[in-house]
Amino acid sequence: MGKRPEWQTKETDSTWDRVKAAFANDWEQTKADFGSDSARDMNQDVDDTIKQAMGLDDAFENREQAFRFGHAAKHHYGSQHSEWDDKLDARLRDEYEGDYEQDRPYIRHAYNHRYEETVR
Incomplete structure (x- = not known):
């Protein structure tokens, strides 16, 4: 090069x-x-x-925080909340450091996304 x-x-x-x-x-x-x-x-x-x-x-970069939070929330709460519900929504609202109302659709999308299991 x-x-x-x-x-x-x-x-x-x-x-x-x-x-x-x-x-x-x-x-x-x-x-x-x-x-x-x-x-x-x-x-x-x-x-x-x-x-x-x-x-x-x-742009994705402007929503990355929300996607990352939703992804992490699924790993943390997924066994208790296999599906998004009002109780989970209220809990995440309290824990999110950002504009929850604006980012909620992106958080929910990441939470509900079906991830393939990775080999560790």
Whole structure:
């Protein structure tokens, strides 16, 4: 690989990371739209891809805290609450460090997501 050009900066790398993530999500959605059994339906369209690429509010990076919290909550409370219910919702509302009302749909999505077991 050659020498890195001067104009390729940390800022362009950061921009590329956003665009790359948006395109990856778009590709996953496209595969799901065409019936791939291995692709996740991300309920995403072109507007979502553009928002993600531009780093607007609906970008994944802006929801990562909520997704991480929902994922961790499932691992912690999953044996007590196999499904989302009002009792779990109230408990998570008290424990969340952020805007729970705004992030609740993302927390719930991550909580309800079916994860494949990983080998340790």
